[in-house]
Amino acid sequence: MLLSKINKLKNKFKIPKNVFALGWVSFFNDLASEMVYPIVPIFLTSFLGVPVAIVGVIEGIAESTASILKVFSGWLSDRFQKRKPFVISGYCLSTLSKIILGLSYSWPLVLVARFFDRFGKGIRTSARDSLITESCSESIRGKSFGFHRALDTLGAVFGPLAAILFLAIFNNNIRLIFYIAFIPGLIGIILLLIFVREKKKNALCFSDLKLKWRDVNPSFKIFLLISIIFSIGNSSDAFLILRAQNLGLAIKVTIFAYVLFNLTYALFSIPAGVIVDKIGAKKVLIMGLVLFSLVYFFLGLINSSLFIWLLFPVYGIYMALTEGVGKAYISLLVPQEKSGTAFGIYQTSIGICSFFSSLIAGVMWNYINVRVPFYFGSITALISAILFIILGSKVKTVRQVI
Numbered sequence: 395m396l397l398s399k400i401n402k403l404k405n406k407f408k409i410p411k412n413v414f415a416l417g418w419v420s421f422f423n424d425l426a427s428e429m430v431y432p433i434v435p436i437f438l439t440s441f442l443g444v445p446v447a448i449v450g451v452i453e454g455i456a457e458s459t460a461s462i463l464k465v466f467s468g469w470l471s472d473r474f475q476k477r478k479p480f481v482i483s484g485y486c487l488s489t490l491s492k493i494i495l496g497l498s499y500s501w502p503l504v505l506v507a508r509f510f511d512r513f514g515k516g517i518r519t520s521a522r523d524s525l526i527t528e529s530c531s532e533s534i535r536g537k538s539f540g541f542h543r544a545l546d547t548l549g550a551v552f553g554p555l556a557a558i559l560f561l562a563i564f565n566n567n568i569r570l571i572f573y574i575a576f577i578p579g580l581i582g583i584i585l586l587l588i589f590v591r592e593k594k595k596n597a598l599c600f601s602d603l604k605l606k607w608r609d610v611n612p613s614f615k616i617f618l619l620i621s622i623i624f625s626i627g628n629s630s631d632a633f634l635i636l637r638a639q640n641l642g643l644a645i646k647v648t649i650f651a652y653v654l655f656n657l658t659y660a661l662f663s664i665p666a667g668v669i670v671d672k673i674g675a676k677k678v679l680i681m682g683l684v685l686f687s688l689v690y691f692f693l694g695l696i697n698s699s700l701f702i703w704l705l706f707p708v709y710g711i712y713m714a715l716t717e718g719v720g721k722a723y724i725s726l727l728v729p730q731e732k733s734g735t736a737f738g739i740y741q742t743s744i745g746i747c748s749f750f751s752s753l754i755a756g757v758m759w760n761y762i763n764v765r766v767p768f769y770f771g772s773i774t775a776l777i778s779a780i781l782f783i784i785l786g787s788k789v790k791t792v793r794q795v796i
Contacts, residue, residue: 408534409530409534409537409538409541410529410530410538411529411589411591412525412526412529412590412591412592413526413529413530413538413541413542414541415585415586415589415590416481416522416525416526416542416586416590417541417542417544417545417546418545418582418585418589419485419582419583419585419586419590420542420545420546420549420582421545421546421548421549421582422549422578422579422581422582422585423485423488423489423546423549423578423579423582424546424547424548424549424550424553425549425550425552425553425556425578426488426489426492426549426553426575426576426577426578426579426582427488427511427549427550427553427575427579428549428550428551428552428553428554428557428656429553429554429556429557429560429571429574429575429578430492430495430557430571430572430575431553431631431632432554432557432635432648432649432652433557433568433571433649434495434504434508434632435449435453435632435635435636436635436639436645436648437504437568438452438501438504439636440645441568442499442500442501442504444501445760446636446756446759446760447756447757447759447760448501448756449632449636449756450629450630450633450752450753450754450755450756450757450759451752451753451756452501452504452505452508453508453629453630453632453752454630454748454749454750454751454752454753454756455505455508455509455749456505456508456509456511456512459509459512459513459516459745462516462742462745462746463513463516463517463742466738467480467484467516467517467518467519467520467521467738471520471521471524472524472735476592477521477522477524477525477528477592478521478525478586478590478592480517480518480520480521480522481518481521481522481525481586481590482518482583482586482587483514483517483518484514484515484516484517484518484519484521484522485514485518485579485582485583485586486514486583487510487511487513487514487517488510488511488514488515488518488579489514489576489579489580489582489583490510490514491507491508491510491511491514492507492511492572492573492575492576492579493572493573493576494506494507494510495507495569495572496569496570496572496573516745519737519741520735520737520738520741523539523721523725523737524737525590525592526538526539526542527725528593533671534671535671535722535725535726536666536667536668536669536670536671536675536719536722537664537667537668537671538667538722539667539719539721539722539725540663540664540665540666540667540668540670540714540719540722541663541664541667543663543667543714543717544660544661544663544664545660547656547659547660547663547713547714548656548660549578550656550659550660551653551656551657551660553575553578553656554649554650554652554653554656555650555653556574557571557649558646558649558650558653560574561645561646562646566645613727614724614727614728614736616785617723617724617727617740618739618740618743619781620778620781620782620785621720621740621743621744621778622743622744622747623774623777623778623781624683624686624774624775624777624778625743625744625747625748625751626747626750626751626754626774627690627751627770627771627772627773627774627775628686628747628748628751628771628774628775629748629751629752629754629755629756629767629771630748630751630752630755632752633752633755633759633767633768634652634655634693634706634709635648635652636759637693637702637764637768638651638652638699638702638706640764641696641697641698641699641702642699643699643702651702651703651706652706654703654706654707654710655706655707655709655710655713656710657707657710658706658707658708658709658710658711658714659710659711659713659714660710660714661710661714662710662711662714662715663714663717665714666678666714666715666719667719667722670719670722670723675719675720675722675723675726676723676782678715678716678719679715679716679719679720679723679782680779680782680783681715682712682713682714682715682716682719683716683775683776683778683779683782684775684776684779685708685711685712685715686709686712686716686771686772686775687771687772687773687775687776687779688708688772689705689708689709689712690768690769690771690772690775691768691769691772692705693705693768694765694766694767694768694769694772695765721737724736724737724740751771754767754770755767755770755771758770
């Protein structure tokens with residue numbers, strides 16, 4: 395019965411079955427993760443008394459851990475031509491991290507929990523993106539990644555809303571929220587085990603898998619360079635939450651603002667993917683970078699929390715124009731059988747930058763001014779957009795190179 399309903403919905407959206415199922419897996423995982431994510435920086439600063447600089451260190455280590463692992467997990471999934479085992483193990487680790495958060499009474503254990511969560515993300519992401527790539531034709535690549543991103547982000551809408559509800563019901567018992575978040579994570583794992591199927595493929599030998607940097611599509615190198623420059627100023631979203639609180643928003647109101655950001659992100663993800671399939675990813679990505687630059691500039695400039703209700707939704711539009719779109723773009727620049735390695739290289743590079751960007755933002759916030767990290771991010775995004783415009787004309791897909 396459930397399988398029949400899923401097939402009907404899948405056919406309605408004209409999305410491949412695996413992509414559809416993976417979207418719902420991500421929905422439940424993100425529902426779990428986003429129940430706790432907006433609470434963690436507040437939990438650290440308000441309940442454990444941790445300075446913002448430590449929040450930056452924790453987020454930097456967590457995010458960079460995830461991304462550094464993506465190149466290895468992506469390469470291994472290419473080597474064995476198996477994606478699903480990496481996806482399953484990654485989601486299991488992230489779900490387990492919710493229990494560890496509930497047991498945390500000092501910031502080092504919070505770091506361990508965030509490490510486990512991002513470790514899981516690092517294991518699964520490249521393999522999952524390759525599984526999506528293998529499950530759909532090139533003509534609907536943008537739509538497929540957009541659909542997956544939309545459901546993933548829809549979970550990020552309901553997650554914080556659930557957190558607000560449970561905080562009200564259980565009198566701000568944050569630890570209990572961490573434990574409750576384990577449940578939707580477990581549901582996602584069950585859906586993954588039952589509904590996602592992977593075609594059997596022959597493992598690649600090392601000579602077939604070898605990816606020489608000099609032989610890599612120059613267009614991929616250009617995009618990687620631009621992404622690295624942008625990522626140096628793109629600190630963790632935890633700083634957006636702290637900025638909203640810094641401007642006077644209460645905990646529950648801050649979380650609701652974060653919900654608004656994720657709702658906008660979810661609503662625009664599929665349209666952004668469809669637009670990519672029609673006009674190309676380059677134009678859409680440039681628009682996203684410019685939008686990020688404007689949002690970060692005004693986050694640094696404003697003095698009233700009222701502007702948060704405008705800037706957070708616009709930030710959600712930026713995310714829709716870049717996150718899933720960037721992955722669809724990369725899938726066109728590299729051979730499909732080596733896509734896991736390419737996704738891994740890209741996300742590992744971004745992850746290393748994420749560590750430094752969050753660390754830099756935390757230091758700027760503590761020792762210079764709370765506005766400075768946002769001005770810095772605005773400048774790096776603008777530089778990236780300009781470089782994309784200048785160098786974008788040289789970009790060619792795999793098919794054009796061949």
